[in-house]
Amino acid sequence: MQQGTNLPRIGSYNRAVVLGAIQVSDGISRVQIAERTGLTAQAVSVIVRRLLDDGLVVEDGSAPSRGGKPRTILRVDPSAGYAVGVHFDPGRLHCVLADLAGRPVAATVATLRAVPEPEAVIRRMATAVRRVLADAGVPARKVLGIGLACPGPIDPRDGVLLSPPRLEGWERVPVRHMLERATGFQVTIDNDATAAAIGERWSGLGRSVPSFAYLYLGSGVGGGLLLDGQIYRGRTLNAAEFGHLTVAPDGPRCHCGNRGCVEALCCPEAIVAAAHARLAAGPAGRLAAAWKRDPRRVGHAQICAAAAAGDPLAAEVIGEVADHLAVAAVGIINILDVELLILGGPALREAGEIYRRTIARAIGSLTIARGLRTVAVEISPIAADAAAIGAASLVFHAAYAPHLTSLLREGSYMSERRQPPEAPPAQAPTARGARS
Numbered sequence: 547m548q549q550g551t552n553l554p555r556i557g558s559y560n561r562a563v564v565l566g567a568i569q570v571s572d573g574i575s576r577v578q579i580a581e582r583t584g585l586t587a588q589a590v591s592v593i594v595r596r597l598l599d600d601g602l603v604v605e606d607g608s609a610p611s612r613g614g615k616p617r618t619i620l621r622v623d624p625s626a627g628y629a630v631g632v633h634f635d636p637g638r639l640h641c642v643l644a645d646l647a648g649r650p651v652a653a654t655v656a657t658l659r660a661v662p663e664p665e666a667v668i669r670r671m672a673t674a675v676r677r678v679l680a681d682a683g684v685p686a687r688k689v690l691g692i693g694l695a696c697p698g699p700i701d702p703r704d705g706v707l708l709s710p711p712r713l714e715g716w717e718r719v720p721v722r723h724m725l726e727r728a729t730g731f732q733v734t735i736d737n738d739a740t741a742a743a744i745g746e747r748w749s750g751l752g753r754s755v756p757s758f759a760y761l762y763l764g765s766g767v768g769g770g771l772l773l774d775g776q777i778y779r780g781r782t783l784n785a786a787e788f789g790h791l792t793v794a795p796d797g798p799r800c801h802c803g804n805r806g807c808v809e810a811l812c813c814p815e816a817i818v819a820a821a822h823a824r825l826a827a828g829p830a831g832r833l834a835a836a837w838k839r840d841p842r843r844v845g846h847a848q849i850c851a852a853a854a855a856g857d858p859l860a861a862e863v864i865g866e867v868a869d870h871l872a873v874a875a876v877g878i879i880n881i882l883d884v885e886l887l888i889l890g891g892p893a894l895r896e897a898g899e900i901y902r903r904t905i906a907r908a909i910g911s912l913t914i915a916r917g918l919r920t921v922a923v924e925i926s927p928i929a930a931d932a933a934a935i936g937a938a939s940l941v942f943h944a945a946y947a948p949h950l951t952s953l954l955r956e957g958s959y960m961s962e963r964r965q966p967p968e969a970p971p972a973q974a975p976t977a978r979g980a981r982s
Contacts, residue, residue, distance in 0.1 A: 560583075560585060560589060560593060561593050561596070561597070562946055562947055563583050563585070564579055564583065564585070564590060564593045564594065564597065565597060565602060565603070565622070565946050566946070566947060567579045567582055567583055568597075568603055568620050568621065568622055569622045569647075569748075569753075569946075570753040570754055573606065573607075573609075573619040573620070573621055574619065574620055574621075575609060575617035575618060575619060575620065576590050576591060576594055576617070576618070576620070577617055578617075579594070579620075594620060600626075601623060601626050602622065602623060602626045602627075602646070602946075603620050603621065603622060603623060604620070604621055604622075604623045605618050605619065605620060606619050606620070606621045607619050622646055622647060623646065624645040624646050624647040624649065625645060625646070625688075626646050627645075627646050627688060627689075627690045627942075628643055628644065628645055628646070628651070628682075628684050628688050628689050628690065629643075629644055629689065629690050629691060629692070629693055629938040629939070629940075629941035629942055630642070630643050630644075630675050630678060630679070630689060630691075630692045630693070630731070630938060630941075631643075631644060631692075631693045631695070631741075631745075631933075631934045631935055631936065631937030631938030631939070631940070631941075632671050632674065632675065632692060632693070632694050632695070632725075632934070632937055633695045633738060633741070633933040633934040633936075633937050634667065634671065634694070634695070634696050634697075634721075635696075635697060635738065635764055635765050635892075635933070636658070636661050636697070636712040636713055636765050637657065637658050637659070637661070637765065638655065638656070638657060638658060638892075639655070639656045639657075639658055639667070639670055639671065639674060640653070640654075640655050640656075640931070640933070640934040641653065641654050641655075641671070641674035641675060641677070641678055641934065642678065642931065642934045642935055642937075642938055643678040643679060643681075643682050643684060643938070644749075644935060644938035644939070644942075646942065647749060648745065648748040648749025648750075648935060648938070648939055648942070649749060650931065650934075650935060650938075651682045651684075652678040652679075652681040652682035652684075653678065653931070653934070654674050654677050654678055654681075656670060656674065658670075661713060663715070664715075664716060664719045664721070664724065665724070668721070668724045668725055668728050669728065671694075671725055671728070671729075672725070672728040672729050675692060675729050675731070676729075686730075686731075689731060690941050690942070690945055691731050691732040691733065691734060691941040691945075692725065692729060692731045692732070692733045692734070692937075692941070693733075693734050693735075693736075693741065693936075693937035693938050693939065693940030693941045694721065694722065694725060694733055694734070694735045694736075694937055694940075695735075695736060695737070695738040695741035695742070695933045695934070695936055695937035695940070696710065696721065696735065696736075696737060696738060697710040697711070697712070697713065697737065697738055697764075697765065697766060697768075698710065698737035698738075698739070698768065698784055698787070699737070699784050700735060700736070700737050700783075700784075701783070702735055702736055702779075702783050703783070704720070704722075705720060705721060705722020705723060705733065705735045706718055706719065706720050706721070706722075707719045707721050711766065711801040712765060712766075721735065722734075722735045734940045734941050734944050735940075736937075736940055737768060737784070738762065738764055738768065738933040738936075738937075739760065739762035739764075739768030739769050739770050739786065739788075739891075739933075740768075740770040740777065740779065740786070740936075741770075741933055741936035741937045741939070741940055742760060742762050742770060742890050742891065742926075742932035742933045742935075742936040743758075743760035743762075743769075743770025743771065743772060743777065743786075743888075743936065744770070744777060744936050744939045744940055744943045745928060745932055745933075745935040745936025745937075745938070745939040746758070746760060746770075746772075746888055746890065746926055746928070746932070746936070747772055747777075747939070747943070747947075748936075748939035748942055748943060749928065749935065749939065750888070750890075750926050750927055750928050750932075751886065751888050751924055751926060751927065752772055752886070752888065755772075755885060755886050756772075756774050756775050757772055757773050757774055757775075757882075757884045757885065757886075758771075758772050758884055758885070758886040758887065758888055759771055759786070759788075759878050759879070759882055759884050759886070759887050759888070760772075760786075760887075760888045760890060760926075761788055761871070761874075761875065761878070761887060761888070761889050761890070762788075762890055762891040762932070762933075763812070763889070763890070763891040763892075763893035763894055763901075764891045764892055764893055764933065765813065765814060765815075765893070766789055766809050766813050767788060767789030767808050767809040767812055767813055768786070768787060768788060768789050769786035769787065769788035769789070769878075770786050771785060771786045771882070773882070773884075777943070788808060788874055788878060789807060789808050789809035789812075789813075790802050790804065790807045790808070790809060791807065791808050791874045791877060791878075792804060792805070792806050792807060793806060793807070793808055793811065793870045793873040793874055794806035794811060794870065797810060797811055798810045798811065798816070808870060808871065808874045811867065811870045812867045812870050812871055813893070814846035814893050816867075817846055817849060817850075817863060817864070817867060818844075818845060818846050818849065820863050820866075821833070821844065821849045821859065821860065821863045822837075822841065822844065824859055824862075824863065825837040825841070825844065825859065829858075829859050831852075831857050831858055831859055831860075832852060832855070832857050833848070833849065833852040833857045833859055833860050834859065836848065846893065846895070847895055847896075849863060849864070850864065850895040850896045850897035851895070851896045853865075853896070853897050853900060854896040854897060854899070854900065861900075864897045864900055864901075865900070865904070867897075867901075868897075868900055868901045868903075868904035868905070869904060871901055871904070871905055872904050872905045872907070872908035872909075873908070875887060875905045875908060875909055875923075876908050876909060876912045876913055879909050879913045879921055880913055880914050880915075883915060884921070885919065885921060885922065886921065886922045886923075886924065887905070887909070887921060887922070887923045887924075888924055888925075888926050889901060889902055889905070889923065889924070889925050889926065889929070890925070890926035890928070890929040890932040891929060891930075891932055891933070892929075892930050892932075892933075894925065894929050894930070898925045898929065899925070902923055902924070902925055905923050906923040909921050909923060
């Protein structure tokens with residue numbers, strides 16, 4: 547739980563801390579908020595009153611107290627605001643409308659058989675946004691903005707997509723500006739794995755833990771990090787690229803230029819290629835029979851389903867992928883020492899439990915601190931929709947989450963206010979007049 551500060555003029559940070567405490571709980575009283583955040587009862591009372599006045603929070607029943615009158619329970623009002631999440635991945639466009647609790651209330655999915663030019667994709671995004679709003683009957687005035695999750699690398703500051711793999715011709719595309727112009731909404735952009743991690747913090751398994759690592763399996767392999775309540779992005783805002791950890795130095799060449807990266811061995815494209823190469827040798831089994839009928843119909847989903855059903859060849863392929871992911875996961879836990887590793891993303895499909903078991907076994911037996919603590923390995927409850935829901939959560943996170951940068955900014959303001967005023971320049975009448 548994020549801790550507040552009782553110093554003066556730190557209002558916006560404390561407001562976010564209190565709202566966060568309410569949002570992650572299943573009902574909480576003012577007394578409990580004060581206990582969990584370290585704020586005074588008076589500070590909590592003032593902040594809660596403002597949240598109630600703003601319509602972000604509602605009073606919802608009461609709970610017994612340890613003495614005195616019953617405690618009033620506070621909850622976030624899910625209908626207080628909405629955000630649209632758009633996940634763009636090569637081959638797929640997924641759009642959701644989520645309420646303030648992070649729950650999807652409308653969604654649409656479109657297949658992109660051949661990724662068109664950026665302008666055409668933006669038009670389809672805008673159409674999808676209008677469709678989910680119409681389906682849910684939510685007026686535009688209640689929408690806080692659009693979150694856009696894209697494959698990295700990206701520049702979130704400028705909203706530019708930077709030469710992403712599998713998107714030929716998409717070098718330095720200003721997608722944020724293009725989508726804002728097409729929809730009229732403010733757009734927040736991030737890579738799909740970080741967006742999924744933020745979605746997990748807002749409405750999934752990450753609500754109640756201060757730190758976790760997120761391993762994202764989509765068309766590629768990525769990751770996200772929540773450390774001590776803050777999303778960690780790194781110096782260039784592209785941290786947690788777990789897909790580019792080397793797990794097989796003599797392995798295949800990755801699009802990043804290295805060999806044996808997790809992504810080169812574990813992405814759906816690599817899984818299909820490995821399975822097809824073995825099926826071409828003519829083994830027996832259900833997957834082999836499907837291959838003989840039509841090789842084009844043996845794709846990633848079919849291979850994962852066959853592995854979960856016990857097909858020997860599919861189980862062998864997926865087992866090797868799970869082993870590679872486990873090597874990466876052990877390294878992640880050794881470096882970060884977090885208590886939870888979440889697996890998410892559409893590529894989990896039916897093979898998710900195979901991955902989870904293999905990774906959990908490796909972490910439990912190979913990490914350096916295994917004798918001191920147990921690391922939970924869990925599949926996200928929103929795994930298949932993680933990036934789209936996470937994209938919507940980008941908007942909520944930017945608007946309402948407690949960010950240390952805002953605390954430092956306001957603390958800096960306080961420090962400046964405490965400094966004695968500087969003497970004016972000896973000869974600056976024009977400049978001083980211009981400021982007045």
